[in-house]
Amino acid sequence: MVKKFLIMMVVSLFVLTACNGETEDEEVETVTSVETEEVTVDDFSVTKNFTARSMPNDQAPVMAEAAGEVEEVFVSRGDEVEEGDVIVEYTSQYGLMEIESPIDGLVQELDAKEGRMVTTEEPQAVIIGADPLVFHFQLTATNRELISVADEVDFEISQANEEGEAEITYIASTAGENGLFDIEAEVEQPDDAIPSGLTAQIKIDDVIETDTFIVPTEAIVERGADQFIYLVEDEQATRIDVDVISMQSAYTAIESKEEDMLQEGDAVITRGQLTIDDGQTVRIVEED
Incomplete structure (x- = not known):
């Protein structure tokens, strides 16, 4: 009985030693799959919406x-x-x-x-x-400075399922009794597809920052008071601390807290960035 017990102890020690050896030999580096987009440099604008009425010319x-x-x-x-x-x-x-x-x-x-x-x-x-169709709307003095005669602005009419571009044809030089300036824009419509009297949304871009770095908003990581992004460099995630200049739902204007750490065309991680750390090995995959 004692002999049998000793044999079992020897076998157990042998198996335990073998398992420990395999664990030490099989340390595998974790590779995280990520998706990326390029960092761009451009003017960053906020789109403002104004309600207009379609009218005959x-x-x-x-x-x-x-x-x-x-x-x-x-x-x-x-x-x-x-x-x-x-x-x-x-x-x-x-x-x-x-x-x-x-x-x-x-x-x-x-x-x-x-x-x-x-x-x-x-x-x-x-x-x-009815051709051209006129859009009439009003702007404050501040918003009036965003446009000039002959500028093109986007419009959308959900009631008629129509959208396109209209040309600014008139900007009042004086405000009305309500303190607002009358504005008119025209759109050519030889087929008279858009009836008069409908409500339209006029979209005007307000440039917040010129020649700034722009990344997808989803690339921004926030941990406590820190805001940063991850770039992919030599198959590794590199953390770049940033200051957010202006954030929109789709894209955000940023600047790096360290000079020359961010370049146009850099690959910024937009998927998988919430589960990685600085220096971690990553693999870029295409978006489904």
């Missing part, structure tokens, strides 16, 4: 030259007409007369009906010019 009443009775109406509300198109034909003391459209546009209002009397005081129709 012109509005013209269609008037009769003499009183009479309507014989025939050639258009309907919503029809597109050109300058000179006959809108109404009527009989007056001067014989058969015509009322023509004074501008290119759309028939917004139509009061003329066959057999109805016409006068020289009330319009028989109203034509609006």
Whole structure:
């Protein structure tokens, strides 16, 4: 019995020694997979949104030259007409007369009906010019300084599922009674896709910092009072402490706390940065 116990002890010691040897020999360095984007240098802007109203660029009443009775109406509300198109034909003391459209546009209002009397005081129709379409909005004095006539601004109209660029055509030189400046922008729309009277969002960029380093906001790591990013250099994560100049949801303007530690084109880690440390080995993978 004693002999058997001694044999088991020897075997146990041998196995334990072998296991310890394997543990020491199998120390494997951890490699973390990360995703990166390039650091860019550009002007950093904040996009400001302003509410505007879409309006016709012109509005013209269609008037009769003499009183009479309507014989025939050639258009309907919503029809597109050109300058000179006959809108109404009527009989007056001067014989058969015509009322023509004074501008290119759309028939917004139509009061003329066959057999109805016409006068020289009330319009028989109203034509609006829909191309170009005008956006009207107002800005404070500070925001007015962000734009100039002929600038292009982005617009979005969710009601019509339309977006694009409009050109600033008018900036009031004096403020109204509410202290705001009237602004107008125009967009060409030969197909009249955007109706008048809709609410639009006008987007104007306000440059916060010029020629600054820009990184994805998700690359910023915050630990206590420290803010930093990780760059990939020679397959290792390198911590760079930074000051945040301005942060937006997608991108952030930063500057390095140490001179020449950050360069345009550097690979900044945007995925996996929360689980690594300075000097850790990393492997760059492409975004799914």
